[in-house]
Amino acid sequence: MNAETQAAGGIDWAEKRYLLVDDFVGIRQLLRESLRNLGAKHIDQAASGGEAIVLLSKTRYDVVMCDYNLGDGKNGQQVLEEARLRNLMLPSSVWLMVSAEKSVESVMGAAEHQPDAYIIKPITEGVLLTRLNRVWTRKQIFREIDQAFADKDYLRAARLCEEQIALYPLHEIDLQRMKATLLLKSGAPEQARAVYEKVLEDRDYNWARCGLGKIRMSAGEVEAAQQMFQAVIADNRFYIDAFDQLALSYQQQGKHEEAFGVLEKAAKLSPNSVPRQRAFGQTALKLGNIPVAEKAFRKCIEMGEYSVAKTVDAYFGLARVCAQKNDTKEAIRLLNAAVHQFGGDQVTLRAKITEGLVYHETGDYRRARKSGDELEAMLADDSKQRPDSTTCLDMATLLFAVGVKDAPVTLLCYVARNNHDNAPLLEDVQKVFDKARMGDEGMELIKSSRKEAADMMNTGVLLWKTGKLIEAVEWMRVARKALPHNMRILFNSAQILISQLHQTGYVRELADEAIGVLMHVDAIAPGQLRFAQLMEQLAMLAPVSGVVAAAAASEYEAANGAVAE
Amino acid sequence: MDEYQAQHYEGSPELLMFLASTVHDMKNSISVLSGTLENLIAGSAPGSTPASAPPASSAAGQPEYEQLGQMLYQTRRLNDNLIQLLALYKEVGKPGYPFDPAAHRVSELVDQVRGQARILLQSRGVTLDVDFPADAIWTFDEDLIIGVLVHAINNAIRYTRDRIRLGIRIDGDYLELRVEDNGDGFPPAMLEAGVDAMRTGGNKVNFLSNSSGLGLYFSSEVAKMHKHRQRHGGIALENGGSGALGGGCFILRLP
Numbered sequence: 001m002n003a004e005t006q007a008a009g010g011i012d013w014a015e016k017r018y019l020l021v022d023d024f025v026g027i028r029q030l031l032r033e034s035l036r037n038l039g040a041k042h043i044d045q046a047a048s049g050g051e052a053i054v055l056l057s058k059t060r061y062d063v064v065m066c067d068y069n070l071g072d073g074k075n076g077q078q079v080l081e082e083a084r085l086r087n088l089m090l091p092s093s094v095w096l097m098v099s100a101e102k103s104v105e106s107v108m109g110a111a112e113h114q115p116d117a118y119i120i121k122p123i124t125e126g127v128l129l130t131r132l133n134r135v136w137t138r139k140q141i142f143r144e145i146d147q148a149f150a151d152k153d154y155l156r157a158a159r160l161c162e163e164q165i166a167l168y169p170l171h172e173i174d175l176q177r178m179k180a181t182l183l184l185k186s187g188a189p190e191q192a193r194a195v196y197e198k199v200l201e202d203r204d205y206n207w208a209r210c211g212l213g214k215i216r217m218s219a220g221e222v223e224a225a226q227q228m229f230q231a232v233i234a235d236n237r238f239y240i241d242a243f244d245q246l247a248l249s250y251q252q253q254g255k256h257e258e259a260f261g262v263l264e265k266a267a268k269l270s271p272n273s274v275p276r277q278r279a280f281g282q283t284a285l286k287l288g289n290i291p292v293a294e295k296a297f298r299k300c301i302e303m304g305e306y307s308v309a310k311t312v313d314a315y316f317g318l319a320r321v322c323a324q325k326n327d328t329k330e331a332i333r334l335l336n337a338a339v340h341q342f343g344g345d346q347v348t349l350r351a352k353i354t355e356g357l358v359y360h361e362t363g364d365y366r367r368a369r370k371s372g373d374e375l376e377a378m379l380a381d382d383s384k385q386r387p388d389s390t391t392c393l394d395m396a397t398l399l400f401a402v403g404v405k406d407a408p409v410t411l412l413c414y415v416a417r418n419n420h421d422n423a424p425l426l427e428d429v430q431k432v433f434d435k436a437r438m439g440d441e442g443m444e445l446i447k448s449s450r451k452e453a454a455d456m457m458n459t460g461v462l463l464w465k466t467g468k469l470i471e472a473v474e475w476m477r478v479a480r481k482a483l484p485h486n487m488r489i490l491f492n493s494a495q496i497l498i499s500q501l502h503q504t505g506y507v508r509e510l511a512d513e514a515i516g517v518l519m520h521v522d523a524i525a526p527g528q529l530r531f532a533q534l535m536e537q538l539a540m541l542a543p544v545s546g547v548v549a550a551a552a553a554s555e556y557e558a559a560n561g562a563v564a565e
Numbered sequence: 566m567d568e569y570q571a572q573h574y575e576g577s578p579e580l581l582m583f584l585a586s587t588v589h590d591m592k593n594s595i596s597v598l599s600g601t602l603e604n605l606i607a608g609s610a611p612g613s614t615p616a617s618a619p620p621a622s623s624a625a626g627q628p629e630y631e632q633l634g635q636m637l638y639q640t641r642r643l644n645d646n647l648i649q650l651l652a653l654y655k656e657v658g659k660p661g662y663p664f665d666p667a668a669h670r671v672s673e674l675v676d677q678v679r680g681q682a683r684i685l686l687q688s689r690g691v692t693l694d695v696d697f698p699a700d701a702i703w704t705f706d707e708d709l710i711i712g713v714l715v716h717a718i719n720n721a722i723r724y725t726r727d728r729i730r731l732g733i734r735i736d737g738d739y740l741e742l743r744v745e746d747n748g749d750g751f752p753p754a755m756l757e758a759g760v761d762a763m764r765t766g767g768n769k770v771n772f773l774s775n776s777s778g779l780g781l782y783f784s785s786e787v788a789k790m791h792k793h794r795q796r797h798g799g800i801a802l803e804n805g806g807s808g809a810l811g812g813g814c815f816i817l818r819l820p
Contacts, residue, residue, distance in 0.1 A: 026597040033604065069589045100585075100592035101651055102663050102708055120708055122596035122644065124603075126680015127711075130673050170668055170702050203666070203704070203793060237660055 011136050013129070014039030016062035021045075021052040021079065022098070023071045027121075031065060034125050049074025056088040063132065064089070065119075068099040075272070081113045091146065094135045098123065141168050145178060152522065153539045154532045158182040173199065180211055187529030189215045206232045206239050213242075217249050225249055240270050247279065256286050267296070274303055274311055281317045294321045312342045316354045323358040331358045345384050350391060352378065356398045365402070372402035379407055388524075389415050389425060389485070393432055400436035408436070409445065416449035418485040426450075456482065457489050464496050469503060472496045473510075480517070487528075490521040494534050501541050514538055588651060595644050602637040603684045609633065634688030638722065641685060645716045649783040658786035664706055666791065671701040671733055671740070678714045678731065686729070689722055697733035703740045705791055705819055710742075713784045717744040717815040720780065724748040724813045732809065738796065740819045748812040750804035755781075759802030788817055796820040 018040055022028050028045050035043055044059065046052035049070050056064075064083070068076035076097055083089050097115035116135040119127065141164055148157035161179035165172050176199050183192035196212040199205055213228035226249050232242040243266035250259035263280040270276065281296030297318035304310025315338035322331035335351045335358075356371035375395065378384070386392060392415050396408035412429050419425045426446055433442025456479040463472035476493035483489050497514040501507060515538060522531050609630055655662055675697050686693050714731065721729045725746030732743045751759075758778045762785035781800070788798035798819040805811055 024593045027593055030597055030600040033600070069586065100589040101648070118708075121592045122599050124677075124681045126683070127677045130677050130680075134673065170670060173668060235660055236664070238663065 011133060012039075013063075013132060014041065016040065017042040017044075017059060019044050019046065019052065019055055019059075019061040019064045019066075021047075021049070021064065021066040021070065021076070023047055023067065023069075027067070031123065034123065034128060037125055038129060048072075049076075049079040052079050053082060053088070056083050057086070060088075060090050061093060062090070063094045063096070065096045065098055066115075068097055076115075077113075077272075080115055084113050091143075092139060094132065094139070096131065096135075138171065138174070141171055141175075142178070149182065151535075151539070152519075152531075153535050154182045154186040155536045156539060158186065173205070177205075177207060180208075184211075184215070185527055186532030187527050188532070189218065204235070206236055206242070210239070210241050210245060213245060217245070217252070222249050222253060238269060240266055240273075240276075243269070244276060244279075247283075251283070256283055259283050260287055260289070264292075271299065272303060274300055274314075277303070278311055278313050278317070281314065285317060285320055288324075290321055290324050293317065294325075297321060312338050312347055312350070315341075316350060319354050319358055320361075323361045326362055328358060328362050328364065331355075346387055346391075349375070349378060349387055349395075353391070353395050353398055356402060360398065360401055369402045369404075372399050372404045375399060376404055376407040379411065385484070386411075386414060389419060393428055396432050397435065400432070408432075409438075412442070413445055413449045416446045417453045418483050420450040420453035420486065421488060453483055453486055453489070457486075457492060460489075460496065461492060464492075464499065469496070469500050473500055484520075485524055487521055487525055490517050491528075491530050491534070494518050494521070498534060498537050498541070501538075506541050506543055511538060511542065584654070588647070591647060595640060595647065599637060599640045599644065602633060602640060606630070606633050606637060606684050606688045630688065634685070637685050637688060638719070641715075641719050645712075645719060645780065648712055649716075649779050652783050652786075653779070657783060658790055662790070664709070664790050666704050666706050668702050668704050669707050671697050671703055672699060674707065674710065674714075675731065675733065677707075677711055678718070681711070681715050682718045685719070685722070690727060691722060691725060692728050693718070694728065694730040695732075696730065698735060701733075701735060701740075703735075703819065704793070705740075706787070709787045709790075710817075710819075713787050713817060714742065714744065716780050716784065717817075720744075720777065721746040721748075721813065721815070724751060726812070728810055730810055736818070738793075738820060739798075742817040742819070744815040745810045746812040746814075747810035751802055751813040756802050756804065759800065763799050763801070784815075784817065788819065791819045793820040 018035055020028050020031050020035075020043065022031070025047070028047075032043050032045070044055055044061070046055050050073055052064075052066065053074075055061075066076045066079055070076060070079070074082070076099075080095055080097070083095075089095070094117075095115040097118050098121060099118060100121055102120060116139070117131050119131055145157050145160045145164070148154070148160060158179050161175045161182065165175045165179075168175070176195055180192045180195040180199075183189070183195065193212060193215050196208045196215070199208045200212070209228050209232050213225040213232075216222075216228065217225035226246060229242040229246040229249070232239050233246070243262055247259045247262040247266065250256070250262065260280075260283045263276065263283055267276055267280045277296045277300040281293045281300060284290075284293035284296060297314045300311065300314035301318065304314065315334050319331040319334045319338075322328070322334065332355065335355055339348055339351050352371055352375050356368050356375065359365070359368035359371060376399070379386075387395070392411050396411045396415075399408040399411070412432060416426060416429055429446060430439070430442055433439055433445075436442075460472055460475045460479055463469075463475055473496055476489070476496055479486075479489050480493055494514045494517045497510055497517070501510055501514070504510070514534075518531060518534055518538075521528070652662070675695050679693060679695060682693060718729060718731070721744055725748045728747045730743070730745045732745065734741055755777055758781050762778075762781040781802075785800050788800050791798040798817070800818070801816045803814045803816065
């Protein structure tokens with residue numbers, strides 16, 4: 001067998017470490033026998049998802065063979081997700097998902113954490129060896145691309161795809177798919193569109209049709225996009241990504257009823273997705289369908305116990321549901337549970353906002369006002385980071401509603417300054433002012449906030465253009481502190497830092513600063529061309545490729561939590 | 566019909582869950598059964614070790630060995646039937662069926678089919694010849710095509726004298742995959758079922774009185790799901806002349 005193994009791809013499967021996960025002991029024994037015939041010596045076994053996680057956190061396995069259906073508790077997909085998100089696997093590790101039949105999951109698309117291969121029982125040695133060798137080869141081909149992807153050097157990764165296509169025609173489709181994804185992340189949708197269209201000339205790949213649909217959707221061709229998603233669903237009614245995208249497109253059009261209908265179908269087909277149940281619950285809540293919203297949020301929380309994708313949104317949503325049912329006590333209990341389980345300033349702040357909403361909706365204006373005052377006190381603490389724009393708008397609305405005046409005005413000006421050239425968002429800000437009967441005053445405030453931001457930026461850019469680089473870098477630090485979420489300021493700030501690096505040569509501190517700024521902007525607004533271009537410039541300046549960016553990315557996540565979807 | 570079944574399907578997730586877990590259980594049993602039998606057969610061939618079995622002919626003629634071979638053959642039939650019944654329930658060929666075409670090396674397809682059939686063929690004293698273009702790459706759903714070919718080989722075991730040939734070649738815009746044997750050919754009713762399976766419209770299935778009709782239906786639906794630029798795949802059954810071995814011949818063509 002060993003000679004055969006070597007001949008098949010030059011990989012010595014005998015020295016690898018294996019983990020077998022199956023709730024049926026007979027299958028584990030059989031697979032262990034097969035692996036031993038391949039020469040394997042290090043084989044561990046787990047009978048459940050929980051056991052598997054314990055073993056995975058102790059040992060870095062080279063190959064995991066995991067049954068999808070593990071009885072009670074986690075299923076194979078959830079074990080895989082947790083292992084990947086908790087970094088329990090090496091990038092070179094192989095995950096084979098074993099199932100009894102040709103699984104719908106394998107063609108659903110969109111699951112963010114796909115196994116390296118699916119394999120159907122009964123498993124024979126020949127099939128096992130072929131699949132292992134194939135996955136291994138594929139990992140070699142994608143290794144550099146995956147590294148560049150992880151370092152967020154998307155343009156380089158896309159170029160690497162192009163190079164590999166020429167060398168490995170067998171993997172052309174996979175590489176094209178990856179290239180399109182990278183181009184989208186680089187803010188180059190037109191190039192991504194060309195890739196999808198080229199692939200579609202050959203065959204009707206559903207992922208390519210969905211990809212094209214997403215591009216059309218963000219280009220404003222919403223109806224054309226919807227037709228594409230509907231065509232995919234007609235072709236494969238399990239292609240869940242098409243359902244999710246279709247629902248999203250209806251939401252963008254404000255057609256919540258239609259979005260609800262699509263999400264309902266998607267949730268029935270594949271109920272075990274936290275993001276899907278969350279979207280379903282939020283849409284139901286918007287439509288006032290309290291029983292459905294409650295069920296969806298409860299499902300979300302229940303799944304969260306086994307999934308790292310658990311979300312605090314489900315708790316807030318369910319608290320709102322309880323308010324609708326006049327069950328204030330349960331709502332408050334949920335909010336406390338959310339703060340207890342998730343913690344952090346942002347969650348505490350959002351819990352307080354939801355608390356105010358709950359009291360307001362149930363007519364307890366005295367307690368609602370008290371929540372408002374507490375929020376105001378929390379906002380007064382400048383050392384704490386402000387939440388994202390949507391949360392800020394929610395908070396301002398609530399504060400106005402309970403009768404607080406200064407805090408929401410400050411908050412709205414803050415949003416306007418940080419988004420001084422984002423017209424749709426500024427319209428939303430104006431609407432909040434209008435609702436508080438402060439329309440004219442609001443318009444003036446928005447205008448002066450925008451000017452303040454523009455002035456700050458122009459000063460920095462002028463210093464840069466007149467060659468006063470050191471002063472420009474210094475000025476942009478001040479600007480960033482005042483306007484931490486302003487995209488234009490963040491991009492210009494990174495650009496100026498890079499100019500400085502060009503002059504001085506590579507300085508670790510400056511590079512880290514630039515990377516930190518870029519990671520932040522990518523978290524606020526992913527998929528910007530300028531992000532990709534600046535990351536590429538930085539990567540070219542770095543003496544060792546990738547390492548610095550990866551370090552900065554993990555630092556950023558450690559400080560701010562995982563980057564949201 | 567389709568609309569009704571879709572509603573029936575979507576409307577009873579409990580039934581689907583129950584079926585899924587039962588199938589999971591049955592598949593485990595069959596896996597253990599066929600895996601254990603393979604190990605026993607590999608180990609019990611006279612004068613052999615599991616790793617290197619002698620030519621099948623020297624082991625043939627031993628009653629116990631033959632009985633194990635018969636058990637493995639029946640277990641494989643059980644597995645094929647289960648897969649096909651399940652495919653029928655999940656409406657193979659219809660939009661909801663999980664279908665995942667990708668580019669594969671023809672040589673890897675052959676390796677996997679040969680690996681699945683090896684012990685069974687050895688236990689029945691049947692030699693498998695393979696013939697394929699070494700560097701060819703083709704786009705197909707690997708699991709489904711392996712299923713069709715292994716089933717065709719299991720079927721050929723029933724009709725062959727002592728030799729089966731898996732022959733693959735590129736024929737213009739198609740990949741042609743043939744499973745031929747050197748027996749006396751398929752019975753007329755089966756040839757007819759082969760024609761019926763490919764007949765379009767009406768959706769009439771000739772299931773015969775045994776399971777060969779089911780196998781042919783499954784294979785033809787899998788073939789038809791493979792589409793490329795207005796062309797789709799197909800199957801055919803032939804006797805004598807066209808095959809290199811002169812017996813029955815199963816032909817699968819993929820665009």
